Amino acid sequence: MGKVGDESEYLRSELALLQFSDANSKSPISPLFIHIHDNDDQTSFDSESKPSSQEQQNEQQHPKDEWLPLTESRNGNAYYAAFHILNSNIGFQALMLPLAFSTLGWIWGSVCLSIAFIWQLYTIFLLIELHESVSGKRHSRYLFLAMSAFGERLGKVAALFPVMYLSGGSCVMFIITGGGTMKLLFKILCENDNGTTCGAHSPNGVEWFLVFTCLAILIAQLPNLNSMAAVSLVGAVASISYCTLFWSLSVKKGRPMGVSYKTTLVPQESTLVKISDILNAIGIIVLAFRGHNLVLEIQGTLPSNSKETSKEPMRRGVTISYILIAMCVFPLSIAGFWAYGNKIPSDRGLLTAFPQFHKQQVTKFSMGAIYVLVILHCLSSFQVYAMPVFDNLELRYTSLKNQKCPRWLRTCFRLFFGGFTFFIAVTFPFLPSLAALIGGMTLVPLTYAYPCFMWLAIGKPRTKGIVWWFNLVLGCLGMVLSVVLVAAAIRTLADKGLNANFFKP
Template sequence: MGEGECFKAETVLLNYSDASLKPPLSPLLIHIDPVLIPSESDPCTSNSQQDHHPKDAWLPITESRNGNAYYAAFHILNSNIGFQALMLPVAFATLGWAWGTVCLSVAFVWQLYAIFLLVQLHESVPGIRHSRYLFLAMAAFGKRLGKVGALFPVMYLSGGTCVMLIITGGGTIKLLLKTLCENDDGKTCNADALSGVECYLVFTCVAILIAQLPNLNSMAMVSLVGAVTSITYCTLIWVLSVKKGRPSNVSYTSSQSHQSTSVAKITEVLNAIGTIMLAFRGHNVLLEIQGTLPSNFEQTTKKPMRRAVSISYVLIGLCVFPLAIAGFWAYGNQIKDEGLLSWFLEFEKKQMTKLSMGVMYVLVIIHCLSSYQIYAMPVFDNLEIRYTSIKNERCPGLVRRCLRLLFGGLTFFIAVTFPFLPKLAALLGGITLVPVTYAYPCFMWLSLNNHRPRSRGILWCFNLALGSLGMLLSALLLAAAIKTLAHKGLNANFFKP
């Protein structure tokens, strides 16, 4: 069999790469059959190196598989640490010291366990690499059920997170300009100040300019910058909060009102638990990050990826736990719902110099720009899968740039249209992030390991219980978010960022 015939064979399409699947948004999907595994006698395979269908080299996630554990760690840090962790002291204000610490510890261990499951599942079948979360879900649950259960969560956690980053980054640009423009008497100069829409546009233009880097592996240095900036501003906030001391009237009693009904108290507790669970993210791009690592039939990507996860989560733990504990210690139940960053800058405004506040804002903006690249990559990849499946050729550079520009314009339009989207974070997170992070990895492990001996053992039951608990929590957090919105209302400031 010649080389050209090898690449035309359906066996090659099925076994060499998940990138050979039809695009997830297409109704036509190639069925993944784990029985079809390349053999040593197959002339289309190599004993030393796992060859791949050429389409792997056409797509931005799998275009370059020359990454290493350190690059993967940069990507994980950049996609996991962020402004959502600054909300943790708000959760502690409701739960208190003991329950807040317990819930944060459980959530940290739970999502870390789910990450190691995903790392294991990336190459759970010899010869097949699941380099995309959505394709792994379809391989585990079947193409229809996997598509129904994972398509919206994965697409929202990519595109929706980019919209959130535009809102956060653009809003921070506006705050930066206001801070730099503010005079000593507290008055601001508004003559040349940018509007909210213009700040969003500036952020989006810079983000799309950076997004012209060809593939995920080429963005390793961008992720390194994002990781350094996020660790820096998170560390600065909790260190300065402790250094400056507590307000005289700080209190650590629960922020719940004694006059609240039982239902209201339960809702507040669930919202606090949801805030803690939503502080951990990035599972929807973990397989994509692992897809940048090289592998062959003798050596898989599991060992370097475990090393990358271990390195990154030591640093994540050193950021998340001090943020929650030190932030609550410094401000107690006085902290507002906007989170630690807003409260810290407001409370310490008179004690901080204009330069210090500006540096803090710049760090947040740089991290948002860097994080945008990681979360946008699965969308770029899916758009190019659609193009290559139709044209059966590599996406030209001009078309690639136009697709990324189109995505940037779309996310900008959504951000301007729905600038109140962060207020819906608990609602949308309960639908998307909680299942993808805490439940689906357990169920996918059950499905892909069901053929092995002792499939009904202790570990099987543990994953079943953990996945079911994750789905139950998703439903409870969704109900609590709906009740909170119904009670407090929503200031839907359409087109008014």
């Protein structure tokens, strides 16, 4: 009896948190605690947890929101939102775009890039509308919105793994990229003009990963997402700066000898191989746009009341940020392909191509400055992507204890997450090689498909009207795109193999 009573109390606390929080899902159970229960039990919990009045609901709502790092502070503005979006959306994936152009060519590369840009921008505005889709309710977490739109079980099945991977997995990628860039920076600083080294001991890959993780966790001690606006500003400036430097310096230094703009598709290859290569190139373009799993969380930092919602400042923040994103992404693709053609390396794109072809033409200071900017951006983006994980950990605690997470425990949670991501980065340093496969399963549905289906479920446009058909077709195309990109990635891995260098970063 005691065990049953404890479980009942736990479920009641979970229901109380989510029922009166900013995510009122159909059957709101914590995403970290998946419980299968009978309908009769659920009915009894719902009847016991419902507030007797709207005032009682509001009274219980606000303290719960104030306990969690995503909604602890709602004093943000359009500029803060723009900082977070820029910091989370522009990344080193964009440096791979010229590689896609080497397969698709000028015309089809530009067409695919434009379609992907417009498509994902449309779904962002859908998420902004869905954030406050029902009067008095806010969906400040992507997973809770999915549960509201699709139901508890289907919402978790569809969104739990993608959301958790795009948060934790992205942080692992930042450790791998940031730690690897630190190693390159040390090599440049230690190398003399005659090509000899300065004799200083160079830390190995594990040690550089550890240095990066320690810096990231130190910055992560800021209490909530809104307090990280200055960090996101630094990350946004760094990302825009190194993207601009890569394409502008590549154009300025001139093209290497023998550059060709012919497609890398080999005429002698089979049709299946060609289709696979084309899909992989499209995947590079599609995966260059990210951050949709953070849009609702970022909007959750903006104030909202009965007179003014958070939609308008969020729209301004998205507009500002995506003008700057377009000014980075399109020149990176076009100018990068012009500078290197089909000589662009398949490993990290421009991050590898620029020092490979222009090392003798660029000063150590310039190359070091670019690497510093990449490191700063990885450190800053780590904070934004880790925040939903911190929020989920504290959600579990507040549900059990019905009180705010103490500062010492919050610090322990963040140290634990940092140690866990460090362990994964060291164990699987080849994770970037799986980006196309896992990205096709996670990022593509969350970015290109789910928002359209959510709009049909919650926005309820006129059935079989133009808007209804448009979103239905667009959502189905997004799911088809996810399937074909995963299939192409599996085929490529089966053909070329995988360098699974466990514990050898």
